[in-house]
Amino acid sequence: MNSEGKIGVFEAISFVSVITVNKIFFTSVGSIISQTGTAAWYTTLISCVVTVVVFMLVYMLLKRFPGKDLAAIFEIVAGRFIGKLLILAISAYCVFNAGSTLREFVEMIKVYNLPYTPTSLIISLFLVASLIISRYGFQAIARLCAICFIPSMAGLVFILLLSANRFNFNLLNPIGGHGLEKTIMFGLSRSSAYNEFLLLAFTVNALEGHRDYKKAALTSILISGVVFSISLLCYLSIYGYTSGSESISGVFELSRSIYFNRYVQRLESVFLFIWVISSVITTTASYYISMLLYCKTFRIKDHLPILLPFAILVYIVAILPQSMQEVTQKNITFLRQYSLYIMYLIPAAILLLAFITRKKGDIADA
Amino acid sequence: MPEKILALVLMSVISASLLAGCFDAREIDDEVYAISVGVDKGSEGRLRLTIQYPTYTGPGGADSAGGASGNENKKAQSNSLVHTIEAPTMLEAIDMLNTSISRRVSLMHAKWVIFSEEYAREDIAGHIAGLERYNETRPSMSIVVVRGSAEEFIEANESSIGGSLSKSIELLLTQSKFTSLFPMVEFMDFHTAMISSYKCPIALYGGINDFDFENNTTKLDGRKGIIPGETPRSSVSKRELSGMAVFHTGRMIGYLDAYETAAYLMIKGKYRSGMMSVPDKSFSDKNIIFDVHKSRPTKIKAYFKDGKPVIDVTVGLEAEIYAIQSDVKYEKLELTYELEDQIKSFLLDSIKHTIKKSQKELEADIFGFGENMAGNFFTIEEWEAFNWLSQYPDVIINPSLNLKIRRTGTIFQSYEKIDRKEGDKD
Known part of the structure; x- marks a missing residue:
């Protein structure tokens, strides 16, 4: 049976936080600074606020249908055919997200650590790990997140604290970045970067009710916002907006620059650990949710038979881009800036439709 | 059970051979x-x-x-x-x-x-x-x-x-x-x-x-x-x-040069410590040797006055007397204050000289005053259009120095030296 199992609030918070915050280790830092300059650190807070608003809409939708997850609600409100199409669209998005995130990671690790290892080999090994974790279902993934959440956050805080001697907050001037209008517009579109709370809405029955979902999603959105903002603030205060927009991985560069004395230096190995772990979890989460949604669409009870086919799909998405530039300028730009049209607009439209058609769930299902 | 053990062994072997990074292995x-x-x-x-x-x-x-x-x-x-x-x-x-x-x-x-x-x-x-x-x-x-x-x-x-x-x-x-x-x-x-x-x-x-x-x-x-x-x-x-x-x-x-660099570091607030020989005001051939170190971070205020960019820099230093070559008892409080003024004026001259050199000779903001001046602009476009680096030679920079002589080394008051000539007469 394709059961998601039961997880607690902490596991849910860890699940959403780890896969959302993971982006800070990638090209996101450079691209947000290149778009908004010195305003990057609060642009992400705008995205966070927008995400909270979208979350409230999603929560209203879930509350309207007690005991139902988002996929079931899609089918109830939009009808079976359109509902299934929408779920499949999100499943496809998750495959794309898993593959693109994986490829972004692979390109970066090739730049810094494994230049001669074939891309296909790194992707395959990564997918083997994801496949094994996914085999044990959502509960196992959430528990893995709970184990890795604190070490990952501690590692990030460790890197930022050790860089503290280089902070120069004057580098945050001019405070307005490239202008308020650009900051707000980018903040709005960049809210896509926080959409992972929606993945939890598809597995909401693993939690003890919708209130737990509210607690977990809201807390993790806020944690992610604070982590993004502080990381960008620290990074900008060291590199400024010019140099800061150049690096392929800002936080990795930060960890490379740590030099206290002859004994305390070269601490990027700490970073590598959290980078790899959180990337495995992010890819696995997206990969698993894509399978889960597919199973929900076609009423497949066991996800084990589709583990390999979906792994191959993720592999194809990951291997398709021909270069680093293609990954970052097409795939990642779509994921971070335009995926809100899928991930935010679909639930919002369903909520609107539910209001119009006055469809409601049965209290007895709660 | 045997399948599980076999799977575990296989996984270990595959992991050991692949994850060790054979393609990028470098001894x-x-x-x-x-x-x-x-x-x-x-x-x-x-x-x-x-x-x-x-x-x-x-x-x-x-x-x-x-x-x-x-x-x-x-x-x-x-x-x-x-x-x-x-x-x-x-x-x-x-x-x-x-x-x-x-x-x-x-x-x-x-x-x-x-x-x-x-x-x-x-x-x-x-x-x-x-x-x-x-x-x-x-x-x-x-x-x-x-x-x-x-x-x-x-x-x-x-x-x-x-x-x-x-x-x-x-x-x-x-x-x-x-x-x-x-x-x-x-x-x-x-x-x-x-x-x-x-x-x-x-x-x-x-x-x-x-x-x-x-x-x-x-x-x-x-x-x-x-x-x-x-x-x-x-x-x-x-x-x-x-x-x-x-x-x-x-x-x-x-x-x-080395002394200008010391002044540069003082302005930047990165001056840690260093020995400095300052000519004694009372005896031109004698020096007073200080260990000068940073007391507090440099304060920089950047603003516009009558449309012109102005920078106020306040450097914070403290000094410890390490040697007084003359007989003057600079440890006495009133003389210490005098000495403070003397060293202050000596170091301030050095700071002013270095700033002037950066503006008139080098035409380069080596101090990063631009980081503070950028606070007067709201957007990067406005700031870049202002073109700070080309404006820098004409910026009004007002340096000041807070310096205190905190200690006098291991001697807190020097003993009056015996005048040998008078002794000979006796």
Whole structure:
């Protein structure tokens, strides 16, 4: 049976936080600074606020249908055919997200650590790990997140604290970045970067009710916002907006620059650990949710038979881009800036439709 | 159960063989780690690249780690090898060196990149950008400009204390903390400043010292700062660092001598400590020696007055008297206040001189005042249109200094000396 199992609030918070915050280790830092300059650190807070608003809409939708997850609600409100199409669209998005995130990671690790290892080999090994974790279902993934959440956050805080001697907050001037209008517009579109709370809405029955979902999603959105903002603030205060927009991985560069004395230096190995772990979890989460949604669409009870086919799909998405530039300028730009049209607009439209058609769930299902 | 065990064994074997990184495996012993990289102007538009790497040989010359064989080296130092090659670019030069060195040259442990002044005065921006992109270079390595040739500087770079050359370089660079006669400049600082709209890059300034006390004709002015190669000294180590090189983007346009560099560090709030001999006001041939160190961070206020950019800088220092060569009892409170004013005016003159030099002679904001001035603008577009770096020479800069003499060394009041002449009369 394709059961998601039961997880607690902490596991849910860890699940959403780890896969959302993971982006800070990638090209996101450079691209947000290149778009908004010195305003990057609060642009992400705008995205966070927008995400909270979208979350409230999603929560209203879930509350309207007690005991139902988002996929079931899609089918109830939009009808079976359109509902299934929408779920499949999100499943496809998750495959794309898993593959693109994986490829972004692979390109970066090739730049810094494994230049001669074939891309296909790194992707395959990564997918083997994801496949094994996914085999044990959502509960196992959430528990893995709970184990890795604190070490990952501690590692990030460790890197930022050790860089503290280089902070120069004057580098945050001019405070307005490239202008308020650009900051707000980018903040709005960049809210896509926080959409992972929606993945939890598809597995909401693993939690003890919708209130737990509210607690977990809201807390993790806020944690992610604070982590993004502080990381960008620290990074900008060291590199400024010019140099800061150049690096392929800002936080990795930060960890490379740590030099206290002859004994305390070269601490990027700490970073590598959290980078790899959180990337495995992010890819696995997206990969698993894509399978889960597919199973929900076609009423497949066991996800084990589709583990390999979906792994191959993720592999194809990951291997398709021909270069680093293609990954970052097409795939990642779509994921971070335009995926809100899928991930935010679909639930919002369903909520609107539910209001119009006055469809409601049965209290007895709660 | 047997299937599970088999799966576990298979997974372990596959993991061990694949995850160990067979494609990117590099044995430590398969590489040589260049710790110094020097760049000079070569012939016919090429550059001349010099690298120095330790040979890991023991004190007795035994090749303990299987270091490069003796016939491979062009110039052998006591515990390192130096190679020089000409090529179109730095990274290509390093690649070409691999055709003659039996181990791959790696920059992962490079401590400094040294440019000759002749080359730095042309433009090194392209090389810096190249190094920034190269994954082996460390952001924490230093950038040095040397008077004369980088190749000679590297040849003179040897460890006279202990066997580790890399330790020797690292410790030499950290001497900045104790002398404040040269700054600490890391590669990432240089690169960040090179593409910055706030400030101009600086580099360490070095050179070879062949000072000869017997045949010295250089007139030594007590308060004129020293530049590399001109320190009146004689020692085993010929290479030295003193002062700093100043750049416009990637082109060196001048330098600050050792004393100007000390003033620069004071303004930046990075002055840690340093000895300073200040002429005694009462006796021109006598000095008072202080240990001056930072007391609080430099306060910088940047604003516009009548449409003109103004910078107010307040430097915070404290001093400890280490020696009073005259008989004046400067430990007495009222005299201490007088002495404070004297040292304050002495250091403030030095600070003003350095600021003036940066504005009128170098036309380079080496202090990063632009970072503060940018606070008066709301957007990056407005700030960049203002073009701070070209405005800098005309900016009004008002430096001030807060200095307190906190201690008087291990003597809190000097004993009155006996007048020998009067004693003779008795």
